[in-house]
Amino acid sequence: MRALALAVVGAAVLTTAGVPATPVPTPVLRLASTEDPVPPTGITVTGQDAALLVRWTASGETGTNGYRVVVGGVDRGTTTATSLTVTGLVNGTDYAVTVATRTRGGFFGLTQYEGRPSAPVSGYPRDGVAPAAPTGVTAVRGERQVQLSWAANTEPDLAGYRVLRDGVVVTGTLTGRAFTDTGLTNDVTYRYTVQAVDVSRQWSASSSPAVAATPTDLTPPAAPTGLTAVRGDGRVALSWAANTESDLGSYRLLRDGVEVATVTGTSVTDTGLTNDTTYRYSLVAVDTHGNRSPASSPAVAATPTDLTPPAVPTGLAAARGDGRVDLSWTPNTEPDLAGYRVFRDGALLTTVPAGTTTLADTGLTNDTTYRYAIAAVDTHGNASATSAPAVPGTPTDLTAPAAPTGLVATRGDGEVALSWTASPEPDVASYRLLRDGVVVATVTGTSVTDTGLTNDTAYRYTLVAVDGHGNASPPSPPVDATPTDLTPPPAPTDVAATAGERSATVTWAPSAAGDVVAHRVLRDGVVVATSTGSSATVTGLEPAPVSFTVVAVDGHGNVSPVSATVTVTPVDTTAPAVPTGITGRAGDTAATVGWQPVADTDVAGYRVLQDGDVVATVTGTSATVSGLVNGTSYRFTVVAFDGSGNASAASVAVVVVPAVGTVPALGSGETGGLAASRDGRFVVVGTRAQLEPADVNSAYELYLLDRTAGTATRIAPLAAAATGATDPTNTAAPAVSDDGRYVALATTAALLPADTNRLSDVYRLDLATRTWVLLSVPAGGRVSATVAGTVLQTGSSVHATSPTVAMSADGDLVAFYSARADLGPRDTNGAVDVYATRVSTGAVTRVSTTATGTDLPRTATGPALALTPDGRFAVFPATSSSGPLVLYRKTLSGAGAGEAVVVSTVVAAGRTTEVAVYRDAGDVAVSDDGRYVALVTAAKPTAPGSSWSTGLAYRKDVVTGALAPLGSGQTAAWEHQVGLDPTGRYGFFSTTAAVVPGDVNGHTDVVRRDLETGTLTLVTADADGRTTTGPTGAVAPAEYGRVLPVSGDLVLLTTSQALLPADTNRLRDLYAKDLSTGAVLSPVR
Known part of the structure; x- marks a missing residue:
């Protein structure tokens, strides 16, 4: 509430006791304000830098004499103005600002009044400069x-x-x-x-x-489960359980930690892998936002392997040659291809390595059709089916036909009709027509028309005959023709035909047309003869109905229509040639007659006559007549007959006296070895028997037996007084060439004056000249006075008594063991090596080396040694102090020359292990092509780290690595003295085990294994297939003998088993056994 107060204004004097008087103003009466002035209005606060500017509206109170400003609760002073700047503030801090009105009142205006503060107004100081916009967001x-x-x-x-x-x-x-x-x-x-x-x-x-x-899902899926891997050929098939996440996008497959595939399903096949390599797989799940799960665990392992056989070879073609068929085919493209098997007439002919797409099959019979097929084999042993159909090949001569004759060119309208005389050669297949030296046509008949020519232009023609083998003749004499417009003459009339000897004479009436210059005789529309007269003779016909027509040709070459057809049947009254080369071989109550094939192309077969009576009719070139009486002479002749029933005269007679086989009482093959040519004709064996008239001693001597000629020749004849089996030459282990001319052996005897060391050296004998050549010396060198040229490395399982030599089929390459360091360059190992001497050049090669000619990591350790007939591969054992005695195959020539590989290996549990072999002479063998090797080892094929109690025989396929047992599966009895037939299909070995039913003699027998059918056959059975009683007493090395397969059926062997009733000597004897018939012969008589 406000009230008016009166104030007295004036002067007065106030006194206080003891204080001087003070004048007092005269009181004046004034009007004063109330004690509670209202606050000012319109207050504003403006922020400044660390200050606030406060403004307000002047108060209407009477007696207003100022204002009090309070900022942030702090009195900031008074002012009589209507604004105040307050400083010393903090920028950005909110301050509450109030203003109160001050007035003076009371009597005489001496009382100061201050009203209540105004409502607070907020404000904060500011600097006036905003911050910069943020960066790096x-x-x-x-x-x-x-x-x-x-x-x-x-x-x-x-x-x-x-x-x-x-x-x-x-x-x-x-x-x-x-x-x-x-x-x-x-x-x-x-x-x-x-x-x-x-x-x-x-x-x-x-x-x-x-x-x-853009925010997104970052939660990964769970790791996949259930991952399984199934191996395949160059691939692994994987599958797994599906994840349950709804946003799953895909799976990532990891191989050995590396991502290799992205799939949306639950399976995938990883392809393009390397077979026999182990891979480890895991799986990662990925959702649609790219979040990856942990990899599945544990990783799953899989090892792909080759389970797919190669494709069937294609493009097989057979080109015939003279006594041969040259095969070629399109190479397979499989990277693991090992080779091809070539079949002739359904039987395996040979196997060739990958990279080979040609083969020459030689030694064939001309004009005999052979059928060929091939199969591909990969390094895992997978074999394709054989190619089909079989491709025929018929070898024949390669003589080019004679130049064609009778070439006639008949001009026409823009063309020239040409004809010629058929070639008399039966194998002419076609003719090539040359116009002005350029081939323009190839035809099989005897005429052709050259069209599209320019009339009145002269052309020159020649003709070349080509036979069925592609042999081309020289060109015929040229003929000229100028095509022009002309009218053909009328058809010939009165055509007739007269039969002749495999020919026909065709006649006709002379043509009435004046410009006819010739007539042509046609057979089935093909010109077979041309005549300027009224007849022509066609030759080379078969004795069957044949039809002819005749056309007339005028001077311009115009040909008439054909005449009426005339038919005639040529006759065949010519008998085949008489068979030659008649041979006879006696058997027990039987005789085998052989002959050379007759060259006539129409021969249908042969008849064998016994004393004038036909006893056999065959299509081949041999026949066995049985049911004869031993000791009786039989006279055999052979007659050839053709398809027309014409028979040749009888051949010269051969006399055969059947007899029970005899065996020399003194035995054969008692010591040393056994050698034979590949066909079994020539055999080198030792015996005390006196097989030639000049042999009057009782000593054991080496003989060369010619089983075809029936002759026996001593290799190194001894004096008449000689006795026993002590001569080093005659007790040696020999080798013989295929032609029987060369014999190689090792001896301490001085067979040449230059041999003065009385140590073992290797020699080769030329039986044609009776000259010896010393081989175990450097080229052009001499024997060593202190080191033998060859050596026999003895041992507990070695029963050989002479160093081994091996010789190629041609007798030119001889292999042997030697400790001499001067036989070849770079021989510094101070150990035994295998060497090969090329007799024709004198060159000596160290065989037991690496491909670069350096030392092998093992030392050659004989006496086992084998050489393929072509001298390309050598097989020998070698050992070291830190490993087993293994078997090497060394390539001496051809593809891979110099390569030495260990072939005594076993693959088990995915790894290849080298295993130890036996090394006695005869304990290794090799097929003719070097692919298959026979060996003896005690290692267990399924666990090569352990061994059987004795050695067992096996065949190793060097191409596929397959190891096939030769025995029956028994593991208690020793299997040794192995052999292979030339193809490697049949394996042979010696053993005391009873591997076939009925074999109870408990002594050493020879057994054959057919490695295609698995059949086991007892070789040392008698002619009727019965087992023999065998030697008496305990088993001894004297009964071991040797086995030499000539083929899968024909075997030469030395054995103590009595295979013939006449064998009562209880000694080792030489036999020839035919397993296809059971026939047993003793080549030594």
């Missing part, structure tokens, strides 16, 4: 969130930041430089900016440009 997406960060502003009065999403502020003031915006929607794009604010609450502009971020 980044956004990292997360699952339903985005993580933001930015660079720090540098303003000293910076207060903080705020974040704007899509232009809308989504935070308060942040003091840090990061913010996570949560609660977002995945896969929606948001755009963010940041603003800075200072303590003066001034906001910067937004950061630019806005940063985009």
